[in-house]
Amino acid sequence: xxxxxxxxxxxxxxxxxxxxxxxxxxxxxxxxxxxxxxxxxxxxxxxxxxxxxxxxxxxxxxxxxxxxxxxxxxxxxxxxxxxxxxxxxxxxxxxxxxxxxxxxxxxxxxxxxxxxxxxxxxxxxxxxxxxxxxxxxxxxxxxxxxxxxxxxxxxxxxxxxxxxxxxxxxxxxxxxxxxxxxxxxxxxxxxxxxxxxxxxxxxxxxxxxxxxxxxxxxxxxxxxxxxxxxxxxxxxxxxxxxxxxxxxxxxxxxxxxxxxxxxxxxxxxxxxxxxxxxxxxxxxxxxxxxxxxxxxxxxxxxxxxxxxxxxxxxxxxxxxxxxxxxxxxx
Numbered sequence: 001x002x003x004x005x006x007x008x009x010x011x012x013x014x015x016x017x018x019x020x021x022x023x024x025x026x027x028x029x030x031x032x033x034x035x036x037x038x039x040x041x042x043x044x045x046x047x048x049x050x051x052x053x054x055x056x057x058x059x060x061x062x063x064x065x066x067x068x069x070x071x072x073x074x075x076x077x078x079x080x081x082x083x084x085x086x087x088x089x090x091x092x093x094x095x096x097x098x099x100x101x102x103x104x105x106x107x108x109x110x111x112x113x114x115x116x117x118x119x120x121x122x123x124x125x126x127x128x129x130x131x132x133x134x135x136x137x138x139x140x141x142x143x144x145x146x147x148x149x150x151x152x153x154x155x156x157x158x159x160x161x162x163x164x165x166x167x168x169x170x171x172x173x174x175x176x177x178x179x180x181x182x183x184x185x186x187x188x189x190x191x192x193x194x195x196x197x198x199x200x201x202x203x204x205x206x207x208x209x210x211x212x213x214x215x216x217x218x219x220x221x222x223x224x225x226x227x228x229x230x231x232x233x234x235x236x237x238x239x240x241x242x243x244x245x246x247x248x249x250x251x252x253x254x255x256x257x258x259x260x261x262x263x264x265x266x267x268x269x270x271x272x273x274x275x276x277x278x279x280x281x282x283x284x285x286x287x288x289x290x291x292x293x294x295x296x297x298x299x300x301x302x303x304x305x306x307x308x309x310x311x312x313x314x315x316x317x318x319x320x321x322x323x324x325x326x327x328x329x330x
C-alpha cells in the first residue's frame with residue numbers, strides 16, 4: 001500500500017487532573033489509531049497528542065510514561081492551567097505543522113471514538129471540517145438537557161454561528177488550522193470560531209456515553225461561564241438589545257410624562273410613593289444590568305488589546321516530533 005497519499009492524523013486530547021481516567025482511555029485511543037492505520041485511512045506516522053493543562057495530580061507524569069512505552073503517544077504541558085479551550089487550541093496549533101488532519105476529543109471516554117472512522121472518511125471525500133454532533137441526550141438529566149439545548153438556541157438567536165449539539169469533538173484539516181492561526185482572539189470559544197474560517201464542512205452523529213472514570217470538570221458554574229463567554233465573544237447583539245430597550249424606555253417615559261401632565265391638568269393627581277419606588281428600583285436594576293453587560297464587553301476589549309499569549313508550553317515529551325516530520329517523514 002502506498003502510504004504517502006494517506007493523511008497524517010493527530011488526535012488532540014486536552015487533560016486536566018485526569019490521572020484516574022487516562023489508564024482507561026489511553027489504550028482505547030491507541031487501539032483506534034491502530035484500527036484507522038490498518039484500515040488504510042491514515043498514515044502510520046499518526047500520533048496521539050495529550051495536552052496537559054496545568055494538572056495538579058500525576059497526569060503529566062503518566063503522559064510521559066506513555067510516551068516512553070510507545071512513540072505514538074506524545075504530549076505537551078502548559079506552564080499553568082489556562083482552561084479547556086486554551087488547551088485544545090495549544091494542541092491544534094502545535095500539531096498543525098506536523099500533520100494533515102487533527103481530531104480533538106476529551107479524554108474522559110464520553111465521546112464515541114468510533115465516529116473517527118466516519119470523520120476521516122468524510123475528510124477523504126472532501127470535507128475540511130467534520131463536526132461530531134450528539135444524536136440524542138438520553139444520558140443527560142432533564143435539567144442538563146434543557147439548559148444545553150436552550151444554550152444552543154440562544155447562541156444562534158444571538159447571531160453566533162454554532163452547530164447544534166456540537167461541543168469540541170471535531171476533525172479539522174491542517175489547511176483550516178493554518179488559516180485559523182490568523183484569528184488572534186484571547187477570549188476563546190472554539191465551537192463558534194471554527195465555523196467562521198469557512199471551507200467545506202459536514203457532520204457525523206454519535207451517541208455520548210457516561211464518563212468512564214474520574215469527575216467532570218464542567219460543573220454548572222463553568223458551563224454558564226462558557227456560555228456567557230461564547231455569547232460576548234461572538235455577538236454584539238446583547239448591546240443592541242440594551243440600545244433598543246433604552247429607546248423603548250424613552251418612549252414609555254415620554255408617555256408617562258404626558259400622562260402626568262394630563263392628570264395634573266384635570267386635577268386628578270394622586271400621591272403614589274409605592275409606585276414611584278417600584279419604578280425607580282426597576283429602572284435602577286435595568287441600568288445596573290445594562291452597565292454589567294457593557295462592562296463585560298469593555299473587559300474583553302481590555303484583555304484583547306494586551307495581546308497576551310494564549311498558551312505557553314513548558315515541557316514536551318521526548319517523543320514529540322520535529323516539525324520536519326510532515327515533509328520528510330513519509
